[in-house]
Amino acid sequence: MYGKGIVKGLWVTLKHIWGTYAKDIKRFPRRYAPGGIAKRTDYDLYGLFTLQYPEERYEMFPRFRGALMHLRNPETGEPNCTACGACERACPHGVISLEGEGKGKDRKVTAYRYDLGRCIFCRLCVESCNFNAIELSREYELSRYKKDFILELDDLLKIGDKYGIHKTGEAWGVTE
Amino acid sequence: MQVLDDLWIRIAVWFRGLLESFLPPWAVQLTMDVLGILLLIVLGIVVVLAFTYMERKVIARVGDRIGPNRAGPFGIFQAIADAIKMLTKEDVTPTNADRWLFLAAPIVVIIPAVLLYAVLPLGRGMVGVDLNIAVVFVVAMGGIPILTMLMAGWASNNKYALLGAFRTVAQLISYEVPMVVALLTVVLLAGTMSTVGIVEAQASFPFALVTPVAFVVYMLAGLAELNRTPFDLLEADSEIVAGYFIEYSGMKFAMFFLAEYINLFMVAGMITTLFLAGWQWPILPSWLWFLIKVVLVIFLMMWIRATFPRFRIDQMLGFAWKALVPLSLINLFLVALVAKVLEPGWVRTGVLFVSNLALLAGAIAIMAQVARKREERARAAGEAAIKRYYGSEVR
Ligand code: SF4
Numbered sequence: 001m002y003g004k005g006i007v008k009g010l011w012v013t014l015k016h017i018w019g020t021y022a023k024d025i026k027r028f029p030r031r032y033a034p035g036g037i038a039k040r041t042d043y044d045l046y047g048l049f050t051l052q053y054p055e056e057r058y059e060m061f062p063r064f065r066g067a068l069m070h071l072r073n074p075e076t077g078e079p080n081c082t083a084c085g086a087c088e089r090a091c092p093h094g095v096i097s098l099e100g101e102g103k104g105k106d107r108k109v110t111a112y113r114y115d116l117g118r119c120i121f122c123r124l125c126v127e128s129c130n131f132n133a134i135e136l137s138r139e140y141e142l143s144r145y146k147k148d149f150i151l152e153l154d155d156l157l158k159i160g161d162k163y164g165i166h167k168t169g170e171a172w173g174v175t176e
Numbered sequence: 177m178q179v180l181d182d183l184w185i186r187i188a189v190w191f192r193g194l195l196e197s198f199l200p201p202w203a204v205q206l207t208m209d210v211l212g213i214l215l216l217i218v219l220g221i222v223v224v225l226a227f228t229y230m231e232r233k234v235i236a237r238v239g240d241r242i243g244p245n246r247a248g249p250f251g252i253f254q255a256i257a258d259a260i261k262m263l264t265k266e267d268v269t270p271t272n273a274d275r276w277l278f279l280a281a282p283i284v285v286i287i288p289a290v291l292l293y294a295v296l297p298l299g300r301g302m303v304g305v306d307l308n309i310a311v312v313f314v315v316a317m318g319g320i321p322i323l324t325m326l327m328a329g330w331a332s333n334n335k336y337a338l339l340g341a342f343r344t345v346a347q348l349i350s351y352e353v354p355m356v357v358a359l360l361t362v363v364l365l366a367g368t369m370s371t372v373g374i375v376e377a378q379a380s381f382p383f384a385l386v387t388p389v390a391f392v393v394y395m396l397a398g399l400a401e402l403n404r405t406p407f408d409l410l411e412a413d414s415e416i417v418a419g420y421f422i423e424y425s426g427m428k429f430a431m432f433f434l435a436e437y438i439n440l441f442m443v444a445g446m447i448t449t450l451f452l453a454g455w456q457w458p459i460l461p462s463w464l465w466f467l468i469k470v471v472l473v474i475f476l477m478m479w480i481r482a483t484f485p486r487f488r489i490d491q492m493l494g495f496a497w498k499a500l501v502p503l504s505l506i507n508l509f510l511v512a513l514v515a516k517v518l519e520p521g522w523v524r525t526g527v528l529f530v531s532n533l534a535l536l537a538g539a540i541a542i543m544a545q546v547a548r549k550r551e552e553r554a555r556a557a558g559e560a561a562i563k564r565y566y567g568s569e570v571r
Contacts, residue, residue, distance in 0.1 A: 002544030006484075013483045017237045050242050 340419030
């Protein structure tokens with residue numbers, strides 16, 4: 001019959017309105033709970049899938065290229081970086097600048113500046129590194145309130161402590 | 177129950193008594209009138225706040241989204257936040273705009289919208305003025321926004337605005353006709369033009385049951401009057417950006433926005449009054465019934481908006497002139513005939529209901545036939561063109 005499609009379309013949209021509210025009631029206590037995303041990924045026909053960003057965040061996949069991070073030696077807790085300068089030379093954008101002190105095996109990094117605003121996340125610096133000292137993290141919330149896009153060594157170490165090599169490294173086939 | 181039913185009237189009477197204790201009679205009358213007008217305007221603004229929120233929520237749910245949920249619990253202050261944003265925005269007037277016309281349009285558009293509230297019976301005995309030609313008043317006031325839209329479109333000195341205004345005028349004038357004829361049907365049945373009288377005439381049956389055709393026609397024409405989907409092509413974002421108010425910003429834009437939602441409430445209120453027995457129906461207080469019905473009608477409009485794509489302009493005008501006008505005219509004759517022959521009561525309602533359904537089915541059948549014919553003709557024309565191009569059969 002002519003006009004059947006109109007009724008059919010109305011029915012579909014009604015089912016969506018009513019279905020999303022039904023799902024809401026079913027998951028009642030909280031929508032933004034820590035288990036919220038997992039609870040919402042039952043891929044039925046109806047329901048809300050919107051990620052409520054500040055309350056819940058996606059965990060990025062292991063190979064995601066976010067901000068640079070510095071890694072520590074698990075035994076001593078010191079940065080792995082020897083301030084050899086390989087990453088500084090490898091970087092096509094002059095993002096990295098570093099200073100070190102000491103000679104030979106004792107050489108240590110003292111200052112490491114990473115300009116987030118100019119990094120293109122090409123990962124050439126990581127490939128050049130011979131000491132497993134740096135890696136691209138899964139940190140993706142990189143916006144700032146001011147123009148202070150330069151991360152110092154401490155910031156990079158903090159990111160490293162948060163993510164760690166054992167996840168990203170595995171993803172890239174790096175074994176310790 | 178009785179107390180709840182008369183709640184607002186009692187408050188008004190009590191307040192009047194309070195005023196009378198220390199004011200001369202003319203001052204009491206003046207205060208009450210001014211307060212009534214203020215109340216209606218405030219009602220308009222509250223309606224806008226409530227229904228923008230509702231619309232966003234409903235449309236979000238159709239798209240499996242959550243909708244506004246940041247400002248306040250469940251996002252209920254979203255509309256207020258929007259209003260503050262609108263108020264603080266820069267107010268731009270294009271250099272080549274017709275300045276005074278540009279300034280006047282948003283003011284003129286809001287006045288008829290608020291004026292219409294005067295004849296809307298919000299509950300038993302709750303009406304601004306019980307005008308005996310209320311229906312004519314509604315139609316007359318409904319014509320003014322057409323002028324303002326043309327004003328806005330012309331004054332903006334923008335081709336999209338002007339195109340939008342042209343479309344608006346074509347659309348609104350076309351849909352005014354079936355709307356008025358549907359209104360006439362109701363007036364014929366009720367025997368009065370006063371909105372209060374029409375509501376009282378529906379004590380036994382709502383007119384939506386008596387003449388479904390008029391109800392459907394009025395609903396569709398109302399959607400067109402409101403420029404809502406599927407008739408929203410005068411503000412079709414993808415074609416002419418925003419229609420006649422493209423150049424407006426800040427508070428002037430907010431005026432158009434306000435008028436749109438005030439009109440939405442008004443049309444839903446008119447549908448409720450004319451076809452769904454207004455504030456009648458038992459148990460709940462009358463004003464609550466009215467509110468429930470209006471919200472349901474508005475939900476229906478939002479639901480339609482969330483479901484259907486928009487018409488093409490020639491389809492839309494064709495639908496008005498070739499489908500709705502004849503249908504409503506035939507219905508008018510039918511109702512006039514039956515109302516003349518039969519006495520009011522069960523029999524008349526039954527006869528009207530059945531004949532209306534038959535009319536509706538017949539109209540749909542004819543439209544289907546026409547659509548099929550047209551499709552066949554188009555296909556034949558396409559095949560002929562291909563044949564002409566290739567010189568033989570389609571490969
Ligand atoms: S990822 Fe590329 S651009 Fe960024 S610091 Fe490393 S080498 Fe430089």
